[in-house]
Amino acid sequence: MAKILFNHVYKRYGKYKEVAVNDFNLQVEDGEFLVFVGPSGCGKSTTLRMLAGLEDISGGEIYIGDTVVNDFSPKDRDISMVFQNYALYPNLSVYENIAFGLRLRKLPKHEIDLSVKRAARVLEIENFLERKPRELSGGQRQRVALGRAIVRKPQAFLYDEPLSNLDARLRVQMRSEIISLHKKMGVTSIYVTHDQVEAMTMGDRVVVMNKGVILQVDTPERLYNRPNNIFVANFIGNPPMNFIPGKLQEGSGGLEFHTNRFALLLTKQHAGQLRKQNLIDKTVILGIRPEHISFEENEIGGNPQSLISGVLEFGEFVGSDRYYHLKIGMESLLIARAHPKYHFNDGMKVTAAIDMEKALFYHKETENLLTD
Amino acid sequence: MKVDMRLQGKRLVYRFEDWLAAVRRIDRTQIVIIIGLTLLSAFMLLPLVYLFNHAFKPLHELLLFPPTFIVNEPTMQNFTDLMALTQTTFIPVSRYIFNSVIVTVLATAGMVFTGSLCAYPLSKHKFPGGNWFFGAIMVSLLFATEVISIPRYVVVQSLGIMNTYLGHVLPMIALPVGVFLLKQFMDQVPNELLEAAKIDGASEVKIFLRIVLPLVTPAMATITIIAFQTAWGNAETSTLFMQDDAMKTLPFYMGTLTSNLANSVARQGAAAAGALIMFLPSLIIFLIYQRKFIATMAHSGIK
Ligand SMILES: Nc1ncnc2c1ncn2[C@@H]1O[C@H](COP(=O)(O)OP(=O)(O)OP(=O)(O)O)[C@@H](O)[C@H]1O
Ligand SMILES: [Mg+2]
Numbered sequence: 001m002a003k004i005l006f007n008h009v010y011k012r013y014g015k016y017k018e019v020a021v022n023d024f025n026l027q028v029e030d031g032e033f034l035v036f037v038g039p040s041g042c043g044k045s046t047t048l049r050m051l052a053g054l055e056d057i058s059g060g061e062i063y064i065g066d067t068v069v070n071d072f073s074p075k076d077r078d079i080s081m082v083f084q085n086y087a088l089y090p091n092l093s094v095y096e097n098i099a100f101g102l103r104l105r106k107l108p109k110h111e112i113d114l115s116v117k118r119a120a121r122v123l124e125i126e127n128f129l130e131r132k133p134r135e136l137s138g139g140q141r142q143r144v145a146l147g148r149a150i151v152r153k154p155q156a157f158l159y160d161e162p163l164s165n166l167d168a169r170l171r172v173q174m175r176s177e178i179i180s181l182h183k184k185m186g187v188t189s190i191y192v193t194h195d196q197v198e199a200m201t202m203g204d205r206v207v208v209m210n211k212g213v214i215l216q217v218d219t220p221e222r223l224y225n226r227p228n229n230i231f232v233a234n235f236i237g238n239p240p241m242n243f244i245p246g247k248l249q250e251g252s253g254g255l256e257f258h259t260n261r262f263a264l265l266l267t268k269q270h271a272g273q274l275r276k277q278n279l280i281d282k283t284v285i286l287g288i289r290p291e292h293i294s295f296e297e298n299e300i301g302g303n304p305q306s307l308i309s310g311v312l313e314f315g316e317f318v319g320s321d322r323y324y325h326l327k328i329g330m331e332s333l334l335i336a337r338a339h340p341k342y343h344f345n346d347g348m349k350v351t352a353a354i355d356m357e358k359a360l361f362y363h364k365e366t367e368n369l370l371t372d
Numbered sequence: 373m374k375v376d377m378r379l380q381g382k383r384l385v386y387r388f389e390d391w392l393a394a395v396r397r398i399d400r401t402q403i404v405i406i407i408g409l410t411l412l413s414a415f416m417l418l419p420l421v422y423l424f425n426h427a428f429k430p431l432h433e434l435l436l437f438p439p440t441f442i443v444n445e446p447t448m449q450n451f452t453d454l455m456a457l458t459q460t461t462f463i464p465v466s467r468y469i470f471n472s473v474i475v476t477v478l479a480t481a482g483m484v485f486t487g488s489l490c491a492y493p494l495s496k497h498k499f500p501g502g503n504w505f506f507g508a509i510m511v512s513l514l515f516a517t518e519v520i521s522i523p524r525y526v527v528v529q530s531l532g533i534m535n536t537y538l539g540h541v542l543p544m545i546a547l548p549v550g551v552f553l554l555k556q557f558m559d560q561v562p563n564e565l566l567e568a569a570k571i572d573g574a575s576e577v578k579i580f581l582r583i584v585l586p587l588v589t590p591a592m593a594t595i596t597i598i599a600f601q602t603a604w605g606n607a608e609t610s611t612l613f614m615q616d617d618a619m620k621t622l623p624f625y626m627g628t629l630t631s632n633l634a635n636s637v638a639r640q641g642a643a644a645a646g647a648l649i650m651f652l653p654s655l656i657i658f659l660i661y662q663r664k665f666i667a668t669m670a671h672s673g674i675k
């Protein structure tokens with residue numbers, strides 16, 4: 001078990017030295033479960049593979065513990081990795097697949113046997129030990145791949161989208177199994193996924209990446225409530241955050257957010273912060289999550305300067321909630337979450353209340369967060 | 373032990389039931405195809421039947437016209453003739469057989485060994501000029517043996533390995549077909565497997581021996597057969613590089629049996645026996661490895 005440190009790590013591929021990972025700085029704490037998330041091609045796998053020793057590092061250093069491992073071969077880094085397509089050795093039985101790494105390390109036979117059996121018991125694959133990987137289902141194969149990773153008790157576990165070949169239900173189940181495994185073993189883990197739900201539910205901290213750059217490293221709560229920039233805000237959460245461009249103008253009651261159609265009164269705190277940054281009469285982007293828009297009578301009555309009226313385009317019922325897509329005269333529809341007891345018909349005129357305490361303001365050009 | 377036996381028995385029963393189920397699933401078109409293929413394979417078998425029977429025919433049956441397929445009065449006479457024949461020359465036929473066995477074993481092992489060692493880096497390691505290298509190997513497939521026999525002669529002579537087993541083996545050891553076939557198979561082995569093995573702590577040698585080779589056994593079996601046939605049937609190295617009769621091999625001798633000598637009619641029997649001796653090892657090797665032909669397993673662990 002060890003800390004892992006990325007110090008200004010770069011990866012450039014190919015003839016044209018395209019940058020796949022750009023100035024990657026990160027410290028992974030001992031025993032932490034860290035998740036890399038981002039859209040396809042953002043460099044998650046590349047970063048993980050550099051840590052594993054499967055790709056050369058073009059610049060910077062990677063530390064495992066206190067050692068720079070840049071020039072170490074994979075086997076000397078004492079890590080184990082779970083691959084998306086399991087990568088089980090098809091010619092070996094499940095038992096031998098799990099024992100492979102131990103045999104290569106020349107452990108005594110009885111010790112290997114003990115370790116393999118123990119891992120198999122933890123993962124509930126004891127009954128398949130004599131089978132070949134092709135005789136297993138996808139979920140069972142993934143368990144074997146996990147077994148192969150955990151028998152060795154390495155410094156760190158690396159997972160590269162290990163669950164994306166499984167069906168939705170099994171994915172949820174394996175998710176919690178991996179987490180409870182992590183709780184039991186406490187080994188530093190880095191988990192790559194492009195699924196934000198997976199990232200949010202599993203990670204102690206989550207690293208959001210785009211185009212080879214880290215955009216934000218934070219706990220799932222902070223990532224959701226206080227995304228540093230529009231990309232993160234848009235990427236995390238489903239349905240995504242609403243973004244409304246508008247101008248900041250001083251009004252009679254305080255600082256107001258103006259669009260062509262409506263004006264919203266900012267909280268004192270936000271107003272102060274934005275004034276300090278000389279953003280009066282400038283265009284900013286307001287971000288608001290669907291659950292911070294409501295149709296509750298008392299809220300609507302509360303503050304007339306937090307109301308938006310619109311026409312209901314359509315509603316989506318998802319069981320515990322209902323999502324309403326409203327036309328408010330903007331390019332994109334405003335998505336609001338409501339309790340399913342509210343039932344509006346398509347085409348109805350409705351008034352929604354914005355919880356301005358929860359609103360976030362982003363810079364139009366840099367797309368970075370302007371308020372706390 | 374007892375439990376094991378019962379388990380084995382059970383497995384056999386299951387297997388039989390599986391087979392029965394498969395038979396029950398056969399539909400009408402399949403029946404037509406099966407009958408057609410059976411007839412065709414019976415037809416393909418005819419030369420083999422002929423070869424076997426021919427070797428045991430007495431001389432008068434051998435020269436019969438029209439020739440018969442099945443032997444009437446089987447005899448071992450041809451084989452004793454073959455043995456006796458060579459006692460009149462200096463070298464007994466057993467010496468040729470011995471040479472052939474040695475050369476074939478060495479050359480086959482050599483071809484498979486170098487072929488796989490050559491294919492692995494070409495397939496799984498990117499290195500400068502790798503494609504060019506592979507191209508060169510492919511081009512060498514295009515040359516007829518006659519074209520390269522003179523340069524070969526020069527090389528063998530300058531190496532000073534005329535009249536040695538090495539002189540037989542070395543010219544045969546590069547098998548471009550084998551490299552090609554193995555590389556194609558190794559290309560199919562997913563890189564993740566090799567990466568997983570690397571992380572598990574395997575060296576290149578271990579990866580090659582324990583992961584890659586087992587996954588390309590069908591290709592290995594195929595090139596073993598090809599290599600065996602190339603080596604076992606090869607008379608060229610005997611003709612060109614072996615002046616010493618004691619170093620020549622069986623295929624060379626078989627060639628001289630009927631062509632060179634004046635009294636070729638009398639040698640028909642010996643030649644028939646020799647043909648069978650030449651053929652049998654190929655058949656055996658094929659039967660051993662043909663199961664592997666069918667088994668393809670490279671993909672099965674990967675979804
Ligand atoms: N071997 C390679 N040669 C050249 N470019 C590569 C190579 N591997 C990856 N890249 C490029 O590096 C970038 C990052 O790729 P990477 O595989 O790390 O993405 P990813 O975040 O894992 O995406 P995904 O979610 O689809 O797996 C991509 O633009 C990709 O095209
Ligand atoms: Mg990836």
